[in-house]
Amino acid sequence: MTTFSIVLPCYNAETTLLQTLESLRGQTFSNWEAICVDDGSTDGTRKLIQAASIVDARIRLVRNPGKGPSAARNFGAFSSTGAIIAFCDADDIWMPTKLAELVKTFVDPAVDGAYGQIGFFKHTPSDATVFSTVPSGDLSIDLLLGENPVCTMSNLALRRGAFKATGGFDTSMVHNEDLEWLIRLVGGSARVIGVASLHTMYRTSVGGLSTDLSAMSAGRIRAIETAARFGMSPSARSHAIHHRYLARRALRLGETRTLALRHAIAGLAHSPSGFFSPLRRGALTLLGSLGALFLPRTTCQSLFS
Template structure:
């Protein structure tokens, strides 16, 4: 039985999947299986997975019926044989030491899940990194800007994942936030390591560009938090609005939308909006200047 089961959902991912699989095969810890789940692709994704499986017996092609990434991840977890599940998106990359570092964290039997820092890259180079990891996750940490950032940064014991009921398959966005809130709320320890281990590919067309779905997913996650007695505070909401404003600037949403989000966040809580002074000031300035900024410059400034 492998130590790790990698759950890798794919949909029309032939442009990036080969690089993602190479980063997996390059891991310094080789005790893994990979369930690469083709979720109804119409391009060359399935053929690419089949070719990779011929080259490496640890890789398995799993076909799914196109119900979306949360359902695909849950199906992968159900079929996994490993003690620990590690999620990886088809356009992200892992640093070679990712699984080795996770092995060290899971040597503590009290740890139920783990995360690290991530680098934001545009497909060519990393442009910035996420904030330093500050210990174990707490519910208040999750109500602002989710420090895990991406499911490619999440590793969890299989029995813990099954005990939570997995991801909410009705959510298109923020299903990871909802799951983390439920997991931490149920008392499972989610430990962090202050090291960059994931390269997260920024995209103007990915699921994380759907602002409406992000808001809907967050509403569901906040309902989960409320069941544990936690309500979002103004400064936490301001941090999230800052995140949405940056998304709006990066994907080229109407300038009025970015400006509305920025002004609402600043008015809701200056403390929260400027909790990261550089990010808060840059986002506000960008929202004000959005109509005059060239697309390439705007996307570069707000790539994360």
């Protein structure tokens, strides 16, 4: 039986897809299939996948009968055969030992899902200087409503039954659909744990939907509504951490000079201790938000890239 089914949504990804597929083929654990779900690409994405499937039969191309990354992930996951479903985006890169480490993690039958640490890079993984934090303990709704430690779907693997129990991603959402789904996953009693090891390299980009702060806000409202169905609401601490995240995002994007500071003030109003946890991140965010009032935007973007 296939151990891992890797679900890989693809849309006009010809410039990054080969590097992503090579990172899968470079895994030290070899019992996997990669389901590349084309979402209507108009570039050479399909041809690249077809060529890769000739070289490696574990890679296969399917067409998304719906539209959008959520529909693509649902279709790939529900049509997969592996005991464990792992998601990967077409511009991210996996570390060679990721699947081997996950196999050891899933030996524990009480673990339903797992994620690792992420490195953030622009051009090549070697230029990464920022890495995510993997908190101790199980993933919780309150953690998710703060600064989601999973960060990206490329960083998550879970048992097939746990995915099916969620019913899949909400295809009506255009942002934070992964957060809303994770809340349903954890709210449904799935146990998801962090692995303190670098698993995924995330390619950052100034453009794209992930940088749309208004869309992020709308998606968060939906996520909070979902959390409420499980009797949960964001704590003051998670509100503070989320506003800190938005302040840093505003600095990276070079948004209006006051936007980052408004988010920083909102975070401090909710919970000073949450905003300054950890102290270095909170302090740098506040200083950057103040500096954005008079520093060149390019300088702020560089400091918080």
